Each structure stands twice: as C-alpha cells, then as structure tokens.
Amino acid sequence: MIEKNNKKTIILWAGLAVILLLIPMFVTKPYFLHVIIMCLLWAYLATSWNIIGGFAGQLSLGHGIYTAVGAYVTVMLFNTLGLSPWLGMFIAGAVAVLISLVIGFPTFGLRGAYYALATVAISEGVIVLINSIGDVGKFHVGGAEGLILKTVGNSWAAFQFSSKVPYYYIILILLVLGIIAAKKIKDSRLGYYLVALREDEDAAAAIGINVRNNKLIAGAISAFMTALGGVFYAMLIRYLEPNAVAGAVSMSTQMVFMTIVGGAGTVFGPVIGGILLSLVSEFIRFYLGGQLMGLHLFVYGLIVLIIIIKQPSGIIALFDKLKERLSREQH
Amino acid sequence: MQNTLLELQDLTVRFGGLCAVNKLNMKVNTGEAVGLIGPNGAGKTTAFNLVVGVYKPSEGKVIFDNEDITGLPPNEICKKGIGRTFQVVKPFGKMTVLQNIMAGAFVNTAKTQEARQIASEVMEKMGLQSKRDKLAASLTIPERKRLEMAKALATRPKLMLLDEVLAGLNPTEIQDAVLLIKSMIKDGVTILMIEHVLQATMAICERIVVLNYGQKLAEGTPEQVTGNEEVIKAYLGDDYA
Amino acid sequence: MGFLSVVANGLSMGAIYGLIALGLTLIFGIMRIINFAQGALLMLSMMVSYWLWAATGINPYILVIIVGPIMFAVGYICERCLIKPVLDEQKDVREPVAVLLLTAALAIVLENAALMVFGADYVMAKTSFSTSTIALGPVTVSAARFYGLIIALLAAGIFYLFLHRTQVGCNIRATGQDRNAAALMGIDVPKTYAIAFGIGTALLSVAAVVLIPFYYVHPSVGAVFMTKAFIVVVLGGLGSIPGAVLGGVIIGLIESIGAQYMAATLTAMLVYLVFLLVLFVKPTGIFGSPYDW
Ligand SMILES: Nc1ncnc2c1ncn2[C@@H]1O[C@H](COP(=O)(O)OP(=O)(O)O)[C@@H](O)[C@H]1O
Ligand SMILES: [Mg+2]
Numbered sequence: 001m002i003e004k005n006n007k008k009t010i011i012l013w014a015g016l017a018v019i020l021l022l023i024p025m026f027v028t029k030p031y032f033l034h035v036i037i038m039c040l041l042w043a044y045l046a047t048s049w050n051i052i053g054g055f056a057g058q059l060s061l062g063h064g065i066y067t068a069v070g071a072y073v074t075v076m077l078f079n080t081l082g083l084s085p086w087l088g089m090f091i092a093g094a095v096a097v098l099i100s101l102v103i104g105f106p107t108f109g110l111r112g113a114y115y116a117l118a119t120v121a122i123s124e125g126v127i128v129l130i131n132s133i134g135d136v137g138k139f140h141v142g143g144a145e146g147l148i149l150k151t152v153g154n155s156w157a158a159f160q161f162s163s164k165v166p167y168y169y170i171i172l173i174l175l176v177l178g179i180i181a182a183k184k185i186k187d188s189r190l191g192y193y194l195v196a197l198r199e200d201e202d203a204a205a206a207i208g209i210n211v212r213n214n215k216l217i218a219g220a221i222s223a224f225m226t227a228l229g230g231v232f233y234a235m236l237i238r239y240l241e242p243n244a245v246a247g248a249v250s251m252s253t254q255m256v257f258m259t260i261v262g263g264a265g266t267v268f269g270p271v272i273g274g275i276l277l278s279l280v281s282e283f284i285r286f287y288l289g290g291q292l293m294g295l296h297l298f299v300y301g302l303i304v305l306i307i308i309i310k311q312p313s314g315i316i317a318l319f320d321k322l323k324e325r326l327s328r329e330q331h
Numbered sequence: 332m333q334n335t336l337l338e339l340q341d342l343t344v345r346f347g348g349l350c351a352v353n354k355l356n357m358k359v360n361t362g363e364a365v366g367l368i369g370p371n372g373a374g375k376t377t378a379f380n381l382v383v384g385v386y387k388p389s390e391g392k393v394i395f396d397n398e399d400i401t402g403l404p405p406n407e408i409c410k411k412g413i414g415r416t417f418q419v420v421k422p423f424g425k426m427t428v429l430q431n432i433m434a435g436a437f438v439n440t441a442k443t444q445e446a447r448q449i450a451s452e453v454m455e456k457m458g459l460q461s462k463r464d465k466l467a468a469s470l471t472i473p474e475r476k477r478l479e480m481a482k483a484l485a486t487r488p489k490l491m492l493l494d495e496v497l498a499g500l501n502p503t504e505i506q507d508a509v510l511l512i513k514s515m516i517k518d519g520v521t522i523l524m525i526e527h528v529l530q531a532t533m534a535i536c537e538r539i540v541v542l543n544y545g546q547k548l549a550e551g552t553p554e555q556v557t558g559n560e561e562v563i564k565a566y567l568g569d570d571y572a
Numbered sequence: 573m574g575f576l577s578v579v580a581n582g583l584s585m586g587a588i589y590g591l592i593a594l595g596l597t598l599i600f601g602i603m604r605i606i607n608f609a610q611g612a613l614l615m616l617s618m619m620v621s622y623w624l625w626a627a628t629g630i631n632p633y634i635l636v637i638i639v640g641p642i643m644f645a646v647g648y649i650c651e652r653c654l655i656k657p658v659l660d661e662q663k664d665v666r667e668p669v670a671v672l673l674l675t676a677a678l679a680i681v682l683e684n685a686a687l688m689v690f691g692a693d694y695v696m697a698k699t700s701f702s703t704s705t706i707a708l709g710p711v712t713v714s715a716a717r718f719y720g721l722i723i724a725l726l727a728a729g730i731f732y733l734f735l736h737r738t739q740v741g742c743n744i745r746a747t748g749q750d751r752n753a754a755a756l757m758g759i760d761v762p763k764t765y766a767i768a769f770g771i772g773t774a775l776l777s778v779a780a781v782v783l784i785p786f787y788y789v790h791p792s793v794g795a796v797f798m799t800k801a802f803i804v805v806v807l808g809g810l811g812s813i814p815g816a817v818l819g820g821v822i823i824g825l826i827e828s829i830g831a832q833y834m835a836a837t838l839t840a841m842l843v844y845l846v847f848l849l850v851l852f853v854k855p856t857g858i859f860g861s862p863y864d865w
Pocket of ligand 2: 375
C-alpha cells in the first residue's frame with residue numbers, strides 16, 4: 001500500500017520535473033516565458049517570507065527592504081566596481097542579514113505586533129532613504145529616478161542574457177533550492193522550535209527554547225533568501241525603481257498575500273499562492289490594465305479579499321481536506 | 332545520605348504593593364516527591380514561576396543542584412534540568428501530539444530522528460500513543476494535561492514542577508494520573524507538585540509544604556500537615572480550629 | 573514664520589496623527605488586529621466629507637455629525653461582514669494574520685475604488701478659514717490648523733471619557749483585557765468587536781473634517797497618515813490613549829520643526845530615526861508594557 005503510494009508520488013514528481021525542464025521549448029514567446037519567470041520568482045519570494053512569517057509566525061511587513069538590499073547592493077557593486085553579481089549577491093545577502101538583526105533585536109523580545117509595526121515603519125524609512133540618496137561616495141544610487149543596471153551583452157559572469165531561457169532555469173533552480181531549504185528547516189530542530197514559539201512563547205521557553213535567538217535566526221535566513229530574490233529581480237528587470245523594489249504594495253505586502261493565500265507555515269503553500277496570485281495579477285493587468293485607472297488593482301484586491309474570507313487557512317488546506325476524504329474512502 | 336536538589340532561600344517577589352511570595356525557604360531532596368499546597372492565591376504558581384525564571388525574585392535565591400540559578404531565563408533553567416507544567420495548559424495547538432513532545436525532546440539532541448525516538452518513548456509512557464498524529468488543539472482536557480507532562484518529561488528533567496495537573500479530572504482519571512506520576516518518580520525524577528486534590532497528594536508525596544499569603548505556614552508529613560491547626564484555619568477559617 | 577508658530581503647527585498636525593492612531597490602538601487593543609485599512613478608511617472619510625462640503629457648503633466641522641455616523645456604520649459593517657467570518661474560522665490561531673491581510677486587501681480595494689470613482693485629482697475644501705490666521709499673543713497660526721488642534725484634542729478627551737464613563741466603554745475595555753472573562757460576565761463580545769471597529773473608524777471622520785480645509789484629498793492620501801499612525805502607536809505604546817496623543821504630538825513637532833532647518837526628505841528620515849531610537853531604548857514605547865498585548 002505504502003509502496004504503491006511512494007511509486008505514484010515519485011512518478012508524479014518526475015513528470016512535474018520533466019514538464020518544468022521542458023517549458024522553455026514550448027513557451028517560445030518571450031512575454032509568456034517572462035510571465036512564468038515572474039510566477040516562479042514570486043513563489044520563491046513567498047517561500048522566503050514564509051520562513052519567518054509562516055513558520056515562526058512573526059509578521060514581517062517590510063520584506064521589501066531585503067529585496068531592495070539584494071537588488072541595490074548587487075547592482076551598485078557591479079556598476080561601479082564591476083564585481084560579478086554571482087559574488088555580489090553574497091555581500092548583498094550579508095547586508096540583508098545584518099539589517100534583519102538590527103530590526104529583530106529590539107522587537108523580537110516583545111509580543112508580535114511590535115515587530116509587525118516596526119517592519120512597516122522601517123521599510124517606509126528605507127524607501128524614503130533610497131528615494132533621496134543620489135550617490136554614496138563613488139557608488140551611484142540614483143535616488144527617485146532609479147538605478148539602471150549597466151548592460152554588457154550576453155555574459156554568464158555578468159548574469160546577463162539576451163534570451164529569457166537562462167533566467168528561467170536560474171529562477172527554477174533558486175525556487176527548488178528555496179523549497180528544499182524550507183523543507184529541511186521544517187523537519188529540523190529549528191523548524192520545530194519556530195512552530196512551537198509561534199504557538200506559545202511561554203510554553204516554548206519552558207521546554208528550553210531560546211525564543212529571541214530562534215526568531216533572529218529565522219529572520220536572518222528569511223532575509224538572506226529574500227535578498228537573493230531581489231538580486232534575481234534586478235538582473236531580470238535591469239532597472240530599479242525604489243517604490244517597485246522596496247514598496248509596500250508592490251513588494252512587502254505581496255509576499256505576505258501570496259503566503260497567506262497559499263497557506264502560511266506549510267512548505268508548498270507559498271509556492272501555490274505565489275504562482276496563483278501572480279497569474280491572477282498578470283491576467284487582470286493584461287485584460288484590464290489599459291482601462292479605467294485603478295480597475296485592475298481593485299479587482300486584484302477584491303479577489304484576494306474573497307479568497308481570504310472563503311479560505312482563511314490557505315488554498316493548501318483544500319488539498320489536505322481532499323486527501324483526507326480520499327483516504328477515508330479507501331479505508 | 333540525602334542530597335538537596337532544590338533549595339529556596341528567602342525567596343521573595345513583590346508585584347507593586349502585593350508580596351506574592353514572602354521569604355520562602357524550602358528544600359527538595361533528590362528522589363523525593365514534595366507537595367506544595369495552600370488556598371487559592373497563596374502564591375504557589377508564583378513560587379514556581381520564580382524557580383523557573385518567568386519572574387525575577389525581588390529578594391532571595393534559588394539553588395539547584397548546588398548552583399545558584401536565580402534570575403536565569405526560563406529556557407536556561409530548563410536546560411539545567413527543571414521541567415514544569417502550566418496550571419493553564421499550553422499545548423502547541425497546530426502541532427500534533429508527537430510533534431509537541433518532540434519539541435521538548437530537542438533540548439537534548441539536535442537530531443530529528445533521536446528526538447522522535449525520545450518523544451515516542453515518553454508518549455507511550457504517558458499513554459498518548461493513540462493520539463500520536465492528532466493536533467494538540469483537538470485534545471480533551473485530561474489528554475492536554477498528560478501532554479503537558481509529556482512535553483516537560485521529554486526534556487529529561489531532574490526536577491519536575493507540576494502545577495495542578497490533577498485539577499479538573501474525574502476520579503478514574505485522577506487514579507491514572509497518580510500512577511503516571513508515581514512511575515515518573517520510579518524513573519528517578521524528583522517531583523514538586525502543587526495540588527488541591529489532597530488525597531492524591533498524600534498518596535504521592537512524603538512531604539508537604541503549606542503556603543498561605545506567600546509565606547510558609549507549615550511543613551511535614553501529610554499526617555502532620557493535615558493535623559496542624561494553622562493549616563485548618565487557613566483552609567476553613569478561624570471557626571473550625 | 574516664528575518658532576512658536578512652527579511649534580503650534582506641529583502640535584496641530586501631531587494631534588491629528590494622534591487621533592488617527594487612537595482608532596488604530598483601540599482596534600488593536602480590543603481585537604488584536606492591526607487595521608491596515610485605517611489609512612484607506614481615513615481617505616474615504618475625507619472624500620465623503622469633501623463631497624458633502626462641496627454639495628452643501630456647510631462648515632466641514634459641522635459635517636462631522638453626518639460623516640461620523642456614516643463612518644461608524646462603514647466600520648461596523650466591515651467588521652460584521654468581512655472580519656468576523658475570518659476571525660471565527662481562525663479562532664484557535666494565535667495571531668490572526670489572515671484578518672490583518674484582509675484589512676490590507678480592503679485598503680487596496682478602497683483606494684482603487686476611489687481612484688476609479690474620483691480620479692487621481694487633488695482636492696481641498698477651500699473654506700473661509702482655510703487661509704486665514706489667528707493671532708494668539710505673539711504667535712500667529714493658521715486658523716484651520718488651530719481649530720484642528722482644538723477639535724482633535726477635544727475628540728480624544730471625549731473618547732477617553734466614553735471609554736471610562738459609559739457602559740459600552742466599559743464593555744469595550746473589559747473585552748480588551750480578557751475576552752473570555754468578558755463573555756462570562758454577559759458581554760456580547762462579537763457585538764463589542766463590531767462597535768469598537770465602528771468607533772475606531774468613526775474617529776477617522778473627526779480627523780477627516782479637520783484635515784480637509786487645509787490638506788489635499790486624493791486616493792492615496794491614507795498611506796501617508798497610516799505609516800505615521802503606526803509610528804505614533806509604537807512610540808506611545810500599543811493600546812495607550814495618552815501614548816497615542818503624546819506620540820502624535822512628538823511626530824508632529826519633529827516634522828514641523830525639522831522642516832525649518834533641513835530638507836523635507838531629511839525631516840522624514842529624522843522621524844524614522846527617532847522611531848528606531850525609541851525602539852532600541854524603550855521598545856514598548858512611552859506608555860506601553862511588553863505584556864499588555
Ligand atoms: N504577574 C502578576 N502581577 C501581579 N500580581 C500577580 C501576578 N502573578 C500573580 N499575582 C498575584 O499573586 C498572588 C498569588 O497568585 P498565584 O501564585 O497564582 O496563586 P496560587 O497559589 O493560587 O497559584 C495572587 O494574588 C495573584 O493575583
Ligand atoms: Mg496557581
């Protein structure tokens with residue numbers, strides 16, 4: 001019985017892998033491939049947010065800070081020093097980790113709401129900051145005008161490609177690594193500790209869990225992963241507009257929406273939510289974008305609203321219910 | 332030769348004007364089972380919270396295993412070897428029973444496999460194996476109380492602080508729980524328990540400390556304590572003494 | 573402008589921030605929900621007030637007797653129809669994140685609905701006192717801002733009395749302290765939630781009518797005020813009424829005084845810097861306690 005199920009899942013996964021690997025062969029229009037790439041990027045970002053927001057239940061509403069840090073640091077290092085983004089991303093990741101510790105240190109000792117409010121305020125501060133800084137020493141930041149990535153043509157070292165296909169495989173790998181990381185964390189001591197402290201901090205401390213440190217670790221991992229997503233965004237879009245890279249509506253809140261809609265605290269919930277909502281958003285933009293101002297975001301908000309009301313514990317809960325029913329029918 | 336495991340020296344805490352625990356001195360020896368009783372609001376739970384570091388004492392010391400642990404945070408105190416249950420149980424609702432217990436077992440190992448092993452043993456001992464994959468939020472009150480003990484037990488404590496684990500159980504459930512606690516003692520865990528159910532306390536504990544208004548009122552064997560006039564006064568009022 | 577006038581302007585803006593933060597703190601204190609629609613609901617109040625003023629020409633301050641009940645109803649209905657179902661489904665979840673996201677989605681819907689209906693125009697209620705000034709001894713202040721300060725403080729005071737002197741107010745506070753105990757005492761907790769949400773929203777109508785004579789209304793005006801309200805709430809201490817007012821005044825003063833000596837963006841940064849500083853020195857805010865919530 002278990003044998004058969006195992007075989008079935010392996011076949012299912014293998015099939016999925018083949019499809020994912022072959023997608024660029026069938027999707028040849030750059031626009032459609034771009035849409036798919038964005039879906040995977042959002043799935044990855046939601047997966048990153050989920051580590052601190054879902055597993056540990058610490059509501060960060062400022063993860064745009066980390067995408068911005070990833071994007072800006074990497075592009076600045078590349079534009080000015082010519083440092084390869086493949087190296088720059090680790091420096092960017094380290095900066096993101098540092099920032100996550102600065103935000104987490106004073107707030108993680110307190111109850112949840114302080115952290116949530118602090119992340120909102122600090123991310124707004126970061127947006128104001130980016131918008132107002134033209135240059136830092138010899139590094140160009142660009143202020144409100146934004147920052148353009150220096151293009152050098154097709155080059156692996158520079159993380160720049162003339163075709164969308166390499167971007168597709170890179171984000172696919174990043175997403176798979178992200179999912180594996182999430183799964184590993186969930187099954188490890190850290191994962192158990194995060195869920196425990198999310199459920200009850202006092203009870204968690206009573207069984208030896210250092211609540212603040214574990215939150216800080218989760219926050220740092222999440223920040224690092226998110227920053228890598230920011231790096232990818234910068235390389236793909238090649239133009240950093242402060243409000244798009246760091247903004248609440250365009251970045252921070254999106255990651256949260258997607259995770260909650262998919263199912264916070266699960267491994268695959270954020271992936272489902274990320275893909276679904278970015279498809280919905282793209283679809284609406286495609287059909288309603290040029291029309292009445294505000295219409296497409298209005299519809300998008302409405303759809304999110306309805307999903308949350310109908311399915312507050314996330315879409316993945318539907319699958320669980322389905323699985324339960326199937327197994328009940330088998331017995 | 333008796334070995335002191337826990338010693339409270341002049342332990343005191345004030346909340347504003349209220350002195351919830353007042354110059355409490357007591358000892359618990361290794362291998363012993365000691366009861367802590369007293370009327371509601373006497374400061375029993377607060378005394379526990381002082382021992383495990385939820386509150387910092389205003390005065391006094393907590394000595395555990397010949398080490399001054401006063402003022403350490405709760406997670407450090409757990410690692411020193413003190414487990415505790417909460418009077419108002421605190422299960423991790425969205426985790427299964429096994430996962431709840433595993434969270435406790437991780438104090439002693441970083442390996443998930445080992446933690447599962449430890450947790451499974453504890454789960455069996457506590458008679459929770461049939462609930463293994465149930466979410467803790469779905470358990471009944473007696474089951475939650477047992478889970479509370481199981482979580483603490485999985486940290487492999489030398490000393491276990493039990494806060495009213497029998498309250499709210501019916502007579503058969505109490506009997507079962509008493510057997511569980513006795514088996515813990517047999518496994519070498521020292522017990523300090525707060526309890527209102529006196530018969531059960533007397534069945535488990537060889538020594539009882541009575542607390543009233545934050546102060547120690549009496550101490551002795553169950554017979555000595557229940558015969559003590561002061562104690563009867565505290566429980567039933569002056570007219571009965 | 574003399575220094576004292578600058579201070580006066582800062583005070584009045586600060587009192588308005590405080591008023592907006594008050595609604596936030598109330599809803600959070602009772603329901604443990606950070607209401608992300610607070611800014612959008614403020615925008616809605618301002619829009620409604622502006623259009624009522626434009627249609628009738630009545631003094632905006634008087635309009636509060638119409639806008640107030642409208643906004644109370646809006647808040648009450650939002651709670652009953654949108655928030656309650658999710659809150660009920662998630663009642664065994666420690667932090668109702670889904671509800672919070674619901675309010676964020678509501679904010680997006682409201683803002684874009686306003687964009688669709690009213691367009692992206694900036695409008696202001698140009699009343700007789702919009703541009704006039706009042707001389708208070710050596711200090712000259714903008715009349716609209718001065719009235720705003722008085723009305724905002726008055727509203728905060730009335731709100732405080734309401735919470736402490738009326739039965740409904742006591743029910744609200746009791747529910748905030750312990751919802752289970754409150755339910756056992758015979759308080760209708762779901763209804764109290766809806767009322768609290770309604771009142772938190774109605775407070776915005778006061779902020780709205782005092783703002784429109786001197787502050788431009790547009791669909792995204794709420795975002796500006798909401799971030800400020802968040803900062804104010806953390807600064808003053810979550811759940812504290814005096815904290816909200818004091819926090820608001822601090823932010824208002826920093827902004828108005830800062831604007832005299834440095835560029836606008838630097839002033840904005842200063843606000844965030846002060847916020848960070850408070851977070852490190854006294855993370856629970858001026859009047860907050862870490863265990864209250
Ligand atoms: N955190 C606290 N702040 C203020 N008073 C407290 C606190 N914790 C307990 N108390 C008070 O201390 C006294 C003892 O309480 P407790 O230890 O819970 O009694 P019990 O013996 O029934 O367990 C009570 O009067 C209680 O109200
Ligand atoms: Mg007690």
